[in-house]
Amino acid sequence: PANKKLLVLPGDGIGPEVMGEVRRVIDWMAHRRSLSFEIDEGLVGGAAIDALGSPCPDETVAKAKSADAVLFGSVGGPKWDSLPFEQRPELGILRLRKDLGLFANLRPAVVLDPLVEASSLKADVVRGVDIMVVRETVGGVYFGEPRGVEKLPDGRRRGFDTQVYVEDEIARVARVAFDLARKRRNKVTSVEKANVMQSGRLWRAVVGEVQKAEYPDVQLENMYADNCAMQLCSRPKQFDVILGDNLFGDVLSDLAAALTGSLGMLPSATLGAVDPTTGKRHALYEPIHGSAPDIAGKGVANPCAQMLSFAMLLRWSFGLEEDARLLETAIEKVLAGGLRTADIMQAGMARVGTSVMGEAVVREL
């Protein structure tokens, strides 16, 4: 098959370490599964600030645009915490989302059987939880204009942002959620505050229209965001796909991730629109965890989320379902065999570091 162009952006903190373990998996796949990738590497986040003075240099954006898929590590750290708003490492990921039109963030929150006990929730509340949060990522209050901090005539400061959605921005991400639900348990819970926000009112209306016109076979439930946070905590099994805007999706996807108790295990994908002529779509894959500066460089980080992000990449960007499953199964088996990194350590298991975990997965493959 034609070469698959992959851009690797390790970023900061534990990003480079965990990405190193994915490299082993890629090597294995190249040799044993005859998958040939054309791999480029780029700078993002603090690493890019240090080298090039910008958290997301034009060069990185250009590379990302010409790649078939981007594998992203994580960005940020205390070193860059005092930089002004416009120069922070987080802008790396924000700009990539925006410039590549990556509007749909897919965040699975799955409780694997061997890790049921890692959760802070009771075993019978979380056993079998399998939620997919679909978060809109290029609109809403994180990007809306006008925004700023200004001085009022009387000297007081006023900070403001604009929460805004046009109907087709809502419809396209809703379609991603409904499509996913069809391959899962056929239910979408759409989340907003339609009772107090005008954008929420439009969100609810448009999602309902899309469902009625195009997905009458999928069950749609509307839920207020505050209630959804409650329900996630108390009865998470009721959810299949959760659909939310940039802000509610951000908070609720992190909550869904947290209830699994194994953040170091969770990948995500952010997808753009399908190009009607080429059939391709931009896509970026990244673990849910951050750059974890406190443990960076110590060789103790869990590489699984980054590896599982690569599995998502195989599935979504290259249609390599079988290879994706192979990798996912290998990771599950390694866990079932008792290996644990520090973040998911349990009594009776064997505590290992980043590279032993990575090696074990490759051996299992």
Add this chain to the structure above:
Amino acid sequence: PANKKLLVLPGDGIGPEVMGEVRRVIDWMAHRRSLSFEIDEGLVGGAAIDALGSPCPDETVAKAKSADAVLFGSVGGPKWDSLPFEQRPELGILRLRKDLGLFANLRPAVVLDPLVEASSLKADVVRGVDIMVVRETVGGVYFGEPRGVEKLPDGRRRGFDTQVYVEDEIARVARVAFDLARKRRNKVTSVEKANVMQSGRLWRAVVGEVQKAEYPDVQLENMYADNCAMQLCSRPKQFDVILGDNLFGDVLSDLAAALTGSLGMLPSATLGAVDPTTGKRHALYEPIHGSAPDIAGKGVANPCAQMLSFAMLLRWSFGLEEDARLLETAIEKVLAGGLRTADIMQAGMARVGTSVMGEAVVREL
């Protein structure tokens, strides 16, 4: 002592039932503790829509303004779900907050020892949790202008809201949080998305300034809202006071409530500014739970949250600390004695309805 003017607004659903049990407590206090209240009653929510065509009639606002404290039930129900945005029952509470200047919503999330097992979280994760969420309630994206759903020239709909804070709106609610922390475990966790929102950037700056200038003895921690949702779920005991804006405070206070597993037990207070001449402040007290239309009228609702809201009222509006503690202790004892309403039912306990629970509390008093 002079008469204490109390406005009772039972509202919809289970509101009137659970308020009935508070009436017994008030009667008991009048007779046994010589507390004389001057009690007025008013309409709000769906009940007010049905009777007077508005979810918050001017008459109700006027009564609330002249009362020393408002005891609120809950509003809403399927009957009014199809009403347009501007006429919904929820506007009852929104308008009261706004017109009375009730800017600080205090929401305790406490795990009582006899109810540890009611939580969906593991016992050792939640035992001893005692969090106070302070939510700003008259500003931010639930009120900011401009807002609306408009048609673009090309016919597409655009929904928008404005997230906005002026610095003194932030400072005054921060002071409420710091004052509370001083009486508790001396720590405030202030929550925003300063990494992506301009209003969040101002929020973080102002809270920091207030702490530095006026509360150098209180520990201040800044946390992103998504991370806070995670931390609440995985390690709730780290929190003392959580301070958030209208939106983040809404979602996170509900999450904090949910992790206790006993929504039917949780009260809240919403306070206005202290009037410099009279020393008084407007205040409204309400349970965290909603109107629960599915169980309304069945006599099975848990009256404890409404009773505990009354305890908060005694404490905050009338300085009756001893009477508040009396009531809280009576409720704890009834629970320790094994009585449970359906929502907090556990094996081995005695399941009772609304009025048996209310009677038991009065007997315990």
